[in-house]
Amino acid sequence: MSAHIHSHIQHAPPPLTEDEKAAARWEDDGGPAPQFPSARHEDQWLRISAALTGRLPQLADHHDVLVTCKPGTRSGAPAAFFQVTAELELDANLFAPLDPATIDPARPGDEERYPAVWGAVVHEAAHAAHSAWTTPPELRGTAVDTAAEILEESRAERAHLQRRPADRSYLRSAVGALVMPGFTTQTPCDPWQAATAAGLLLARRDTGVLDPDEVEPLEHVLTGVLGIDTLSTLAKIWQAVHTTADTDQPGMIEHARAWCQALGTDPYEPAPSSGETAAANGRSGALSEAVGEVIVSVTAHETQAARAEQQARAAAAERARVKAEQAAQQRQSARTAEKVFTPGARPHDPRGGTVGRSPVIGTRPPGAGEKSAAGRLARALRAAAHRERTATVTASAAPPGRLNMRAALAREAQKAAGATPTARPWRHTRHHHNPDPPLRVGIAVDVSASMKEAEGPIASAAWILAKAAALTDPDSRAATVAYDHALTAITAPGRTPGHVTQFRANGRGHSLAEATDALTSGLELTRPGTARLLVVASDGIYGRTDRARAAARIAALRKAGCAVLWLAFRPGACPISGATFLELTDPAQAAAVIGNAATAALTDTRT
Numbered sequence: 001m002s003a004h005i006h007s008h009i010q011h012a013p014p015p016l017t018e019d020e021k022a023a024a025r026w027e028d029d030g031g032p033a034p035q036f037p038s039a040r041h042e043d044q045w046l047r048i049s050a051a052l053t054g055r056l057p058q059l060a061d062h063h064d065v066l067v068t069c070k071p072g073t074r075s076g077a078p079a080a081f082f083q084v085t086a087e088l089e090l091d092a093n094l095f096a097p098l099d100p101a102t103i104d105p106a107r108p109g110d111e112e113r114y115p116a117v118w119g120a121v122v123h124e125a126a127h128a129a130h131s132a133w134t135t136p137p138e139l140r141g142t143a144v145d146t147a148a149e150i151l152e153e154s155r156a157e158r159a160h161l162q163r164r165p166a167d168r169s170y171l172r173s174a175v176g177a178l179v180m181p182g183f184t185t186q187t188p189c190d191p192w193q194a195a196t197a198a199g200l201l202l203a204r205r206d207t208g209v210l211d212p213d214e215v216e217p218l219e220h221v222l223t224g225v226l227g228i229d230t231l232s233t234l235a236k237i238w239q240a241v242h243t244t245a246d247t248d249q250p251g252m253i254e255h256a257r258a259w260c261q262a263l264g265t266d267p268y269e270p271a272p273s274s275g276e277t278a279a280a281n282g283r284s285g286a287l288s289e290a291v292g293e294v295i296v297s298v299t300a301h302e303t304q305a306a307r308a309e310q311q312a313r314a315a316a317a318e319r320a321r322v323k324a325e326q327a328a329q330q331r332q333s334a335r336t337a338e339k340v341f342t343p344g345a346r347p348h349d350p351r352g353g354t355v356g357r358s359p360v361i362g363t364r365p366p367g368a369g370e371k372s373a374a375g376r377l378a379r380a381l382r383a384a385a386h387r388e389r390t391a392t393v394t395a396s397a398a399p400p401g402r403l404n405m406r407a408a409l410a411r412e413a414q415k416a417a418g419a420t421p422t423a424r425p426w427r428h429t430r431h432h433h434n435p436d437p438p439l440r441v442g443i444a445v446d447v448s449a450s451m452k453e454a455e456g457p458i459a460s461a462a463w464i465l466a467k468a469a470a471l472t473d474p475d476s477r478a479a480t481v482a483y484d485h486a487l488t489a490i491t492a493p494g495r496t497p498g499h500v501t502q503f504r505a506n507g508r509g510h511s512l513a514e515a516t517d518a519l520t521s522g523l524e525l526t527r528p529g530t531a532r533l534l535v536v537a538s539d540g541i542y543g544r545t546d547r548a549r550a551a552a553r554i555a556a557l558r559k560a561g562c563a564v565l566w567l568a569f570r571p572g573a574c575p576i577s578g579a580t581f582l583e584l585t586d587p588a589q590a591a592a593v594i595g596n597a598a599t600a601a602l603t604d605t606r607t
Contacts, residue, residue: 044100045070045092051106052121056088059125059164067121078177079120081127083134088124090117094177111170115302119174122167126160127152133249144267148256150196151241154203158242161208171209173302175201176295183292185285191263192272193287194225195234199259201294202231203238214297221290233262333517340481340489340518347486350514355486359447359507363499366463370500374464378471380595381439381533392430397421401428438475439531441465442519444512446538448484451505454569457584458537461567462490463500464594465535470496479522485509493522510542513549516557526560537567540574547576554578567594 052067065081069090073080078091094117095103104110111118131152135145157171179200187193201218204210223231237259244251260267339348347355366374394401397411407425414421443465445458462480469478480490480497484507491497516534519525525532534557542550554564558578566579575581582594 041092041100042070044103048092048100048103048105051104052088052090055105056121056125056128059122059167060128061163062086062128065125065128078181079124081124081131083131086128088121088128090120090124094120115170115173115306116177117174119167119170119172120177122160122164122170123157123174123178126156129163130156130159130246132246133252135253136249139253139268141270142268143260143265143271144253144256146271147199147259147267148252150199151203151238151252151255151259153200154207154209154238155241155244157204157209158207159246168209169302169305172298175204175210175298180291180295183288185288187285187288189221189225189285189287190272191226191230192265194222195259195263197287197291198222198226198231198234199238201291202235203242206235206239207242210294210298211301214301215294217293217297218290221286225287230262234259237262329517330521333521336487336514337518337521340487341479341492341522343492345489347488349486350511351485358488359482359484359503359505360488360490360501361504362502364502366467366500370460370464371467374467374471377464377468377595381441381468381531382472394428394430395424396426396428397424399426401426403427437530438473438477439469440476440523440525440533441469441478442516442523442525442534443478443480443490444515444519444534444536444538445480445482445490445503446484446510446512446536447482447488447503447505448507448510449505450539450541451569454537454539455503455505457569458505459500459502461537461594463497466491466497477523479519481515481518483511483515485511487511487515487518489518510538510546510550512536512538512542512546513553516550516553520553520557520562525557525562528561532557532562533565534562535565535567536576536579537569539568539570539572540566540576542574551576551578565594 049067049069052069053065056065056067057063065086065088067088067090069092071092073089073091075089078094079089081088092100095114098114103114135148139145161168161171182200183193183197197218201210201215202222205212205215219231226234237255241252241255244255257267265272336348336350339345347358349355395407404425404427407423411421411423411425414423443462445462447458451458466478466480469476477494478491479493479495480501482488482490482503486507486509490501519534523532524530525534534554540547554576555578557564564579566573566575566581568575568581568583571583573581573583584594
């Protein structure tokens with residue numbers, strides 16, 4: 001390759017440096033141990049080298065390649081592969097600014113922290129897997145040798161991507177590290193150097209590593225230097241190289257020879273170097289600037305893609321977290337419902353505290369007004385759950401139905417023209433009855449001390465609601481839970497209350513969230529296919545934590561399509577947001593009002 005472009009694939013390692021010779025002598029005869037600048041991290045780089053060696057087989061499908069990672073490389077390139085010794089060297093400085101102690105290539109996924117470095121490893125792995133040909137000894141150091149190495153860069157990557165297309169993003173991230181160091185402000189913008197940039201970057205566009213818009217500015221500069229015909233000829237050469245077999249040495253040498261001839265360079269003489277033409281024109285640095293634009297564009301696109309992928313992963317993780325939380329919540333709700341609704345169960349404290357006496361103090365027969373109110377409310381609930389008929393309109397060429405004159409004229413015109421009539425002038429409307437869904441009503445009544453004055457209305461409202469739900473449909477179900485700090489089942493799901501249950505409101509705390517959980521699980525209030533309603537009878541005077549937890553449950557029910565009705569029995573109530581609020585004093589006399597509120601709540605969440 002030209003003097004300023006480092007080769008990433010070499011036949012054999014370069015001669016040992018003086019430091020390496022000193023290290024070898026020390027190992028042989030126990031002489032003074034050489035001091036290297038990287039001594040502080042030497043153990044870490046050895047560990048990283050071993051980890052990279054362990055990961056390489058999955059990239060190159062070779063198990064005999066040894067990776068060496070330390071500051072600086074013998075080849076001078078940021079990374080290189082030596083064919084004869086099957087060695088891959090990597091400049092540890094590429095990992096900057098990461099602390100070597102935090103780098104763990106043995107852990108899959110760690111490479112996401114240093115995509116450009118991993119891209120360099122992938123690139124060299126591509127050489128290890130696919131660069132199976134070598135330049136004949138008599139041609140090494142010539143222009144044809146340099147041209148072949150230029151062409152091999154994109155050919156090896158294309159072959160690699162056919163095996164591992166997911167590595168494209170890493171190869172893109174590494175383009176700057178692999179290509180940019182070879183172009184400086186002193187690099188002349190002569191035909192050979194321009195062709196080198198084309199072979200390293202435009203050829204990567206044709207392999208799919210780079211996007212056309214990313215190399216467009218560079219292509220414009222190279223067209224000005226090489227001319228459209230020469231650049232087109234070079235493109236045909238590298239495109240032919242991309243289909244050349246890994247072991248086709250004669251084919252690669254022939255393509256390299258054609259490359260030299262297209263540029264007017266003697267293929268058997270050394271390739272033109274930067275120094276020979278640095279002063280040949282006044283455009284020194286223009287090529288470096290154009291290459292830099294490509295690198296900046298690719299880096300920006302990769303950064304944007306990485307950010308989008310990170311956001312997508314974060315969103316997926318959040319969805320998984322929410323799903324896991326919902327599953328855990330459902331399991332907890334089921335356990336709560338089991339403990340609350342088990343026949344003969346005592347009051348259940350969801351927080352594990354001591355439970356006192358049940359708030360239930362007895363039962364009484366329902367009054368005539370309450371029975372009448374339950375009947376009226378049942379009719380209102382049935383109407384709220386009603387589904388209108390749906391209409392389906394079909395077109396036909398013959399009756400029955402209503403005649404559409406425009407379609408009829410179109411049909412006659414088609415007949416007159418000798419065409420097959422396709423217009424259908426008759427329209428028939430068919431109405432379909434949609435069965436009303438069964439009703440699910442969960443009733444949560446507050447029996448804390450602040451509800452003392454509403455004991456009677458609470459008991460009456462709870463019975464009216466439960467009885468009305470049972471009257472709407474044989475498949476409808478209702479359940480009632482009284483709550484303070486503990487939960488007490490009044491009626492289990494599916495059981496119709498025959499008597500009005502009376503309560504003593506003298507409890508402490510407000511476990512509305514857990515009461516909602518029990519009713520949600522026991523009645524399947526989040527499951528579509530039924531008309532669902534949660535009724536809360538409370539003044540809403542809760543502590544901040546209890547209120548927030550209950551609000552979360554109500555919001556989840558609303559999102560799932562369950563209506564929420566909040567009944568208050570005195571002024572100054574503080575209902576939770578999201579519930580349809582109704583203030584009343586005599587439920588038996590306000591059945592119509594409850595029915596209207598329940599209808600509005602169910603209609604608002606109808607699914």
